[in-house]
Amino acid sequence: MPDTPFGFALPGGQPPDPNDPQQMQQFLAGLQQLMAMSSSGGGPVNWDLARQVATTSLNSEGDPAVTAADRAAVDEALRLADLWLDPATALPSGVVTTAAWNRNEWIFNTLDVWRKLADPVADRMVNAMGDLVPPEARAQLGPMAAMISSLGGALFGGQFGTALAKLAVEVLSAGDIGLPLGPSGTAALVPANIRAYGDGLDIDAGELRLFVALRETAHQRLFGHVPWLRGHVLSAVEAYANGIRVDREAIEEALGRVNPADPESMAELQLEGIFTPDDSPQQQAALRRLETVLALVEGWVTHVVEQSAGSRLPNVVRLSETFRRRRAAGGPAEQTFAALVGLELRPRRLREAAALWAALTEHRGVSGRDALWEHPDLLPDDEDFADPAAYAAAADTTVLDLSALDDLPSHDEGNPENGPKQD
Structure with missing residues (x-):
């Protein structure tokens, strides 16, 4: 554990002596360099830095341009997929516009939602960093003591930017991970990633693109026409994130590797292990809510x-199983969240959820099944x-009385305590 009054040291690893004006001046000069990279926009995370790090990483690894042919193929696939969905669901089209994104565009168009998902945990990390400064050091630093906390915004932003860059290379569409990440009404595919994913499948590129388009347009229908769902999913993530604990010792150890005179040293930090889930009943309940809603969304889409x-795609069974394994294993988002905030976006009971929706279709029909999304x-x-099967049979004899639910709290108001009935 580093023995420093600020959590990190002067060049050479030596802690600054609070009684030595020259050392303090050198330390503060280096700290000011770091603050230039510190949080902006009033939030706990420097999202400008996150985007800059992600863009730099993608540009160094390559971000294939979207061609006119790509855009035409994506538009055609999304429009056709949307038509194919009409008989399969009572929910109308949710596609207002179509888009073919490169990897940087995926980051740009989803960053606002990532902010909502990550800020609650990042805020606790930033506050914990501020608590590392001893009272005597705060007195000498004066107003600059607050800058210690804002350093956390830069640390988290840089790490999250790196994770987003990795994620942007893998995602196939805006709704690929089951969250409403993109702008409402925009159905978007990432052509370069679909091609790369298809290289190992030995399936016609057009068939794979159409299958991904079906999944994307299904997500758009669900999130576009179930008004409470977007807020409910995001609040379920937030409720779980609110139970994440911050390991102060891990933060102090990480900061001990930061050299204030070398801002590049921040890029070498790894924040994994700083966040751990609480085992409290409230946290377990939040986890169940999150896993259930993710499974229900993904199961319905599947x-x-x-x-x-x-009856239209010759490899639909193979593609369905391939994507089911991909999502059940955690999908591309799991590593990002598990590493940074201790949160796995894994629909663990995806196969059971899909079977449940199939049974409901058999017993209630398409309209009766989709009526369950009313509340x-x-x-x-x-x-x-x-x-x-037993649930669907019981539901078949139940008359949905939506008026009885009128007085229940709204789930789209962002209250993390609101959740499905299991709790």
């Missing part, structure tokens, strides 16, 4: 896509996944 493409308290809970 089911309606299979229904839409069953979160109508949805199945995690216990219902155990026997989809």
